[in-house]
Amino acid sequence: MSATSTPAAVQGEARVLAMLRQSVNVTKIADATTWPVAAVRRLAAREGLLLDEHGVPHVPGASPTQVALAQADVRELLRLAAACPDPQVKRARAKLEHAVAVLRGCLVEAEKRKERQAFAAQVIAEAERDIARLTAQLDQAKARLGQAKEIIGGERRARLPGPRRYRPGTDYDTKQARAWAKANGHGALLPTSGRWVPDEVIDAMRAAQGAPQTASPAAPENPS
Structure with a gap:
């Protein structure tokens, strides 16, 4: 490496060198790092690593077993360690098995979290559609309710009587007017309570009695 090498270049070379020391095939290194195969070979030669006919680097003088161990995956390492009586190897194998178990558990939990998140997202989407x-x-029900209230209100307003022409106590006696209305077929027009008697009942009573159908002056408006 030259003195002007960038940090990225140094990091890239460190990665290639680490893969070479792990006896990774130079073609695979080139594919993984975008380094040219020729550049990977030059770096191996500079570090004193030999390449076999398959492009696999190894330390000069390393036995075939050492080369195989450098290339072995975790499953193969565990298999080889199980057959080795060395106490240090057994301890390392136990640690590796524990690490593999922890890793497997973490992966399982990660998958469960992924499934829960997917289910929660589905529930949220369905709930939002329902909402x-x-x-x-x-909104439609409120609109219909408003229309219905408007119709009922209009009908109620249409049924409200106009200004009253007669005043109880002045133009008629309430008890006498109510008694006459009930006796002469006008009872259905009477309110259930109160002193006021509808003007049409008073008109009918006055007409039957031969009295003029005129009210006293300044008759009050229909009270609420």
Whole structure:
């Protein structure tokens, strides 16, 4: 490496060198790092590593077993360690098995979390669709309710009597007017309570009695 090498270049070379020392095939190193195969070979030669006919680097003088161990994956290492009586190897094998078990458990939990998150996302999406649908239905129901109230209110306003022409106690006696209305077929027009008697009942009573159908002056408006 030259003195002007960038940190990225140094990091890239360190990665290639680490893979060479792990006896990774130079072609695979080139594919993984985008380094040219020729550059990987030059770096191996500079570090004193030999390449066999398959492009696999190894330390000069390393036995075939050492080369195989350098290339072995975790499963193969555990298999070889199980057959080795060395106490240090057994301890390392136990640690590796524990690490593999922990890693497997972490992967399982990660997969479970992924499934839970996917399920929660589905529930949220369905709930949001339900909320939108129910909100639309509620708005429609409110609109129908408002229309119905408007119709009922209009009908009630249409049934309200106009200004009263006769005043109880001045133009008629309430008890006498109510008694006459009930006796002469006008009872259905009477309110259930109160002193006021409808003007049409008073008109009918006055007409039957031959009295003029005129009210006293300044008769009050229909009270609420």
